[in-house]
Amino acid sequence: MSVDTITRGAQWPGLLNPDGSRWHYLDTAATAQKPQVVIDAVTRALGADYATVHRGVYARSADMTLAFEAARRKVAGLVNGDEGEIVFTRGATEAINLVAQTWGQANLKAGDRILLSTLEHHSNIVPWQLLRDRTGVEIDVCPLTEDGRIDLAAAERILTPAHKLVALAHVSNVLGSVLDVAQAVRLARAVGAKILLDGCQAVPRLAVDVKAMDADFYVFSAHKLYGPTGIGALWAKAAILDAMPPWQGGGAMIDRVTFERTTYAPAPQRFEAGTPAIVEAIGFGAAVDFVQAQGLDAIHAHEVALVAKAREALGRMNSVRLFGPEDSAGIVSFAIEGVHPHDLGTILDEEGVAIRAGHHCAQPLMDHLGVPATARASFGIYSDESDIAALVRGIERTKRIFG
Ligand code: PMP
Numbered sequence: 001m002s003v004d005t006i007t008r009g010a011q012w013p014g015l016l017n018p019d020g021s022r023w024h025y026l027d028t029a030a031t032a033q034k035p036q037v038v039i040d041a042v043t044r045a046l047g048a049d050y051a052t053v054h055r056g057v058y059a060r061s062a063d064m065t066l067a068f069e070a071a072r073r074k075v076a077g078l079v080n081g082d083e084g085e086i087v088f089t090r091g092a093t094e095a096i097n098l099v100a101q102t103w104g105q106a107n108l109k110a111g112d113r114i115l116l117s118t119l120e121h122h123s124n125i126v127p128w129q130l131l132r133d134r135t136g137v138e139i140d141v142c143p144l145t146e147d148g149r150i151d152l153a154a155a156e157r158i159l160t161p162a163h164k165l166v167a168l169a170h171v172s173n174v175l176g177s178v179l180d181v182a183q184a185v186r187l188a189r190a191v192g193a194k195i196l197l198d199g200c201q202a203v204p205r206l207a208v209d210v211k212a213m214d215a216d217f218y219v220f221s222a223h224k225l226y227g228p229t230g231i232g233a234l235w236a237k238a239a240i241l242d243a244m245p246p247w248q249g250g251g252a253m254i255d256r257v258t259f260e261r262t263t264y265a266p267a268p269q270r271f272e273a274g275t276p277a278i279v280e281a282i283g284f285g286a287a288v289d290f291v292q293a294q295g296l297d298a299i300h301a302h303e304v305a306l307v308a309k310a311r312e313a314l315g316r317m318n319s320v321r322l323f324g325p326e327d328s329a330g331i332v333s334f335a336i337e338g339v340h341p342h343d344l345g346t347i348l349d350e351e352g353v354a355i356r357a358g359h360h361c362a363q364p365l366m367d368h369l370g371v372p373a374t375a376r377a378s379f380g381i382y383s384d385e386s387d388i389a390a391l392v393r394g395i396e397r398t399k400r401i402f403g
Contacts, residue, residue, distance in 0.1 A: 011036035012382050024353040024390040029173050029331050029378030032226045041286035045279040053278050071285030075233050078288045080209040087234040087268040092200045093123040095219035095234035100127040102244045110136030113163045117142040117150045118368050119172045122361040124198045147325040148175040152183050163193045170202035174360045176328025181213050205303050205330045207296040227287030231280035241267040248273040299381050303330035306379045310388050333374040339402050341375040351394040
């Protein structure tokens with residue numbers, strides 16, 4: 001059976017070459033192309049609807065405030081959180097830095113431990129190292145199973161009551177492996193640790209329910225979810241967020257300012273200093289509407305089918321090494337014997353196929369795999385079998401060139 005796009009007539013201007021032919025875009029895990037409905041929502045917000053939020057006494061500003069807060073509600077709904085539990089950030093990276101610098105700084109001390117894993121994105125490593133340098137907390141690293149999943153049996157052996165935080169990717173941006181969240185949460189709870197999940201690659205491809213998961217922190221970026229760049233979200237349990245000190249100071253995050261003393265607004269406003277990313281938030285809300293209209297179960301099934309096709313096609317080619325588990329979500333990393341991934345990426349680009357080649361901001365994982373880089377094909381809602389066929393043609397040509 002062929003795997004067709006499932007976007008039911010949605011327009012994707014970013015998927016067209018200048019001559020109107022299809023661009024075989026296989027870099028959705030880096031950032032997703034945008035449907036016309038999101039582009040239109042952003043255009044309206046920046047044009048006919050534009051005004052500031054939260055402060056204006058005129059009708060346009062009041063309308064914009066309603067639209068901005070409606071976007072927060074939509075984003076909360078996507079992960080089944082409450083709207084007061086969503087802090088808008090610049091993206092997942094800023095969300096993790098926020099947690100490290102506020103919750104981490106306030107709650108962790110020398111001798112406390114944090115558990116990460118080998119496959120984490122740099123954005124879920126470096127903020128904790130910065131915290132380590134300031135506080136003396138220790139970082140432990142959970143190894144992976146042979147097929148590239150976070151090894152939770154090993155995590156169970158590593159975890160102790162000194163662990164105050166477990167911070168793991170829900171879906172790996174390199175291997176596509178999906179975390180057993182229920183088990184990870186159980187293990188964290190068993191030692192009294194909080195759990196942060198990096199949902200950057202999960203939110204665009206799996207139905208996420210933070211309440212059912214019983215996570216403490218969940219972070220994601222709009223631009224991987226068919227929304228704009230420059231905005232993302234931190235979801236955190238209300239009780240945790242309420243107790244967290246502010247991080248950036250400025251307008252909008254205060255209750256009352258005097259030179260002697262400032263009191264702060266409640267969460268989430270306490271963490272949103274300055275004029276927010278109004279236009280981006282509205283685009284984020286439009287992207288959530290779009291994704292929910294398609295249905296995350298349908299998106300997931302679509303990507304599972306594409307991954308199965310791609311792994312089968314690449315697996316048939318000798319000299320291709322596939323990384324990650326068979327059931328990876330939307331992402332396939334691979335290497336071709338004797339061809340550097342960057343050379344492959346360049347030749348594929350000539351064929352109208354865009355893949356990612358590099359360390360994918362996961363250098364410790366590259367060290368673990370014993371390669372400097374991998375080639376990565378990642379799928380989205382608009383991907384179809386013609387993209388896989390073009391990838392295979394491009395790889396065959398590359399192998400001919402390299403003899
Ligand atoms: N975590 C994962 C798993 C990611 O894939 C990414 C983006 N590549 C990030 C975090 C960081 O997201 P952003 O750059 O949007 O802040």
